[in-house]
Amino acid sequence: MSTKHVSFFASVEKNFDKAAAHTGLPKGLLEQIKLCNAVYQMRFPVKVGREYHVIEAYRVQHSHHRLPTKGGIRFSLGVNQDEVMALAALMTYKCAIVDVPFGGAKGGVKINPKNYTTPQLQKITRRYTTELIRKNFIGPGIDVPAPDYGTGGREMAWILDTYLTFHHGEIDAVGCVTGKPVSQNGIQGRTEATGRGVYYGLRELVSFKDDMKAIGLEEGMEGKTMVIQGLGNVGYHTAKISQHEGGAKIIGVAEYEGSISKPSGIDIDALMKHRKETGSILNFPGAENLPTREAALELECDILVPAALENQITVENAPRIKAKIIGEAANGPITADAEEILLKKGIVIVPDMYLNAGGVTVSYFEWLKNLSHMRFGRMEKRFNHNTYENIIATVERLTGKRIGKKERSVITKGGDEIDLVNSGLEETMITAYRQIRDTAKRNKKITDLRTAAFVCALNKISSDYLALGIFP
Numbered sequence: 001m002s003t004k005h006v007s008f009f010a011s012v013e014k015n016f017d018k019a020a021a022h023t024g025l026p027k028g029l030l031e032q033i034k035l036c037n038a039v040y041q042m043r044f045p046v047k048v049g050r051e052y053h054v055i056e057a058y059r060v061q062h063s064h065h066r067l068p069t070k071g072g073i074r075f076s077l078g079v080n081q082d083e084v085m086a087l088a089a090l091m092t093y094k095c096a097i098v099d100v101p102f103g104g105a106k107g108g109v110k111i112n113p114k115n116y117t118t119p120q121l122q123k124i125t126r127r128y129t130t131e132l133i134r135k136n137f138i139g140p141g142i143d144v145p146a147p148d149y150g151t152g153g154r155e156m157a158w159i160l161d162t163y164l165t166f167h168h169g170e171i172d173a174v175g176c177v178t179g180k181p182v183s184q185n186g187i188q189g190r191t192e193a194t195g196r197g198v199y200y201g202l203r204e205l206v207s208f209k210d211d212m213k214a215i216g217l218e219e220g221m222e223g224k225t226m227v228i229q230g231l232g233n234v235g236y237h238t239a240k241i242s243q244h245e246g247g248a249k250i251i252g253v254a255e256y257e258g259s260i261s262k263p264s265g266i267d268i269d270a271l272m273k274h275r276k277e278t279g280s281i282l283n284f285p286g287a288e289n290l291p292t293r294e295a296a297l298e299l300e301c302d303i304l305v306p307a308a309l310e311n312q313i314t315v316e317n318a319p320r321i322k323a324k325i326i327g328e329a330a331n332g333p334i335t336a337d338a339e340e341i342l343l344k345k346g347i348v349i350v351p352d353m354y355l356n357a358g359g360v361t362v363s364y365f366e367w368l369k370n371l372s373h374m375r376f377g378r379m380e381k382r383f384n385h386n387t388y389e390n391i392i393a394t395v396e397r398l399t400g401k402r403i404g405k406k407e408r409s410v411i412t413k414g415g416d417e418i419d420l421v422n423s424g425l426e427e428t429m430i431t432a433y434r435q436i437r438d439t440a441k442r443n444k445k446i447t448d449l450r451t452a453a454f455v456c457a458l459n460k461i462s463s464d465y466l467a468l469g470i471f472p
């Protein structure tokens with residue numbers, strides 16, 4: 001095992017190669033899938049106050065085997081070409097795993113958004129979008145960005161508005177970007193989709209009694225102890241939904257300013273309120289401040305959820321990780337070398353390319369909504385409601401008994417957009433996990449879920465190429 005620094009893209013390639021050995025696919029085809037199809041590196045000036053800042057930015061389309069390509073846009077000082085390539089590659093595999101018919105892409109703008117005012121950020125986002133338009137790197141049938149680290153609905157609305165300016169009258173133009181605010185052609189449930197998907201994925205994992213027994217745990221989410229790194233979009237919603245809907249106990253949290261632990265459980269909304277009021281998660285009533293920001297990762301717990309950034313668990317801290325399960329909510333939080341150490345310790349790693357696929361899944365629903373120009377549920381909600389009312393009326397007539405008002409309204413409810421989105425997401429995460437688990441069970445040489453997930457993805461992507469007859 002080497003201890004030298006491995007780049008993020010090299011780490012993804014290493015995991016790819018490990019899985020490729022189990023597929024029996026032709027070498028040329030594997031090479032075609034593995035490499036990035038298009039890399040656009042750009043520099044553009046933005047006037048900030050009296051100065052001009054030259055901004056470095058990227059858009060990478062990893063695979064054109066399906067179009068459009070899809071992937072978030074990251075605003076972070078850590079952005080570089082290697083990182084964007086790695087994240088774009090992960091998007092290709094992620095989409096395949098959850099049967100979202102897109103190729104993978106990713107964008108990155110090398111800025112710390114905290115150093116800019118809102119109007120300055122708007123200027124940068126609009127200029128970045130213009131660069132993408134100029135090179136034909138954005139469009140509902142070409143490449144569809146979404147939020148990622150450091151961006152959200154606000155930035156997506158700016159991207160949409162810029163795109164519309166250049167594509168006036170294009171009927172499907174609003175499908176050029178997803179993760180938009182609901183009022184701006186977005187979809188209910190997109191904001192929390194990644195965290196909700198992480199919860200569904202973990203809930204499915206812990207529902208298999210034998211798998212849990214093998215690592216000394218009971219089945220089910222109720223009472224599982226959890227540590228979360230990063231209380232941003234993904235981390236916060238994962239924590240909140242796991243706590244409220246699954247009954248998990250959050251015993252540790254790590255954020256930029258430090259980390260805390262509280263064995264009796266942290267109320268995540270109370271912690272968010274505390275952070276808003278004091279500017280920090282530290283000194284939260286009843287919790288202990290830990291010595292470093294990374295210390296929470298080393299707490300004893302059932303499930304550790306890194307939800308901040310890549311390369312958080314490395315060969316340096318991997319030997320001290322005590323969690324039984326690591327759910328990769330962030331992309332690439334464990335380096336390939338660190339993974340070897342963790343797997344030897346018997347830790348179950350739920351890979352990013354599956355676990356955080358909820359975001360792209362609901363982005364796909366949003367894109368479909370945009371192309372159909374109608375919200376989900378509009379056609380069938382009332383029809384279903386009336387059908388259920390008729391069934392209830394018949395049951396009441398036949399039995400001579402009345403069903404209570406509250407119970408009746410639950411039974412006869414037709415699905416709203418949010419119900420359909422969450423149900424589609426739940427179905428997607430359950431089905432994909434079962435495919436990954438079955439792949440691992442069928443091939444005894446596959447001993448980890450990441451390799452199994454990669455094999456699932458490679459089989460699906462390769463069948464697209466093989467159908468074209470490009471590779472014999």
Ligand code: NAD
Pocket residue numbers: 072147148149150151194229230231232233234235254255256293307308309310329330331332356357359360
């Ligand atoms: P975000 O910007 O909303 O939140 C990230 C949080 O992590 C912030 O609160 C930040 O302060 C914190 N953080 C940064 N460095 C940290 C450190 N060293 N220790 C502890 N906390 C730290 O970003 P996000 O959208 O939640 O994305 C987080 C991760 O999830 C990224 O890897 C991203 O690629 C991945 N992801 C996001 C989505 C999505 O829909 N937003 C989808 C799939 C994957």
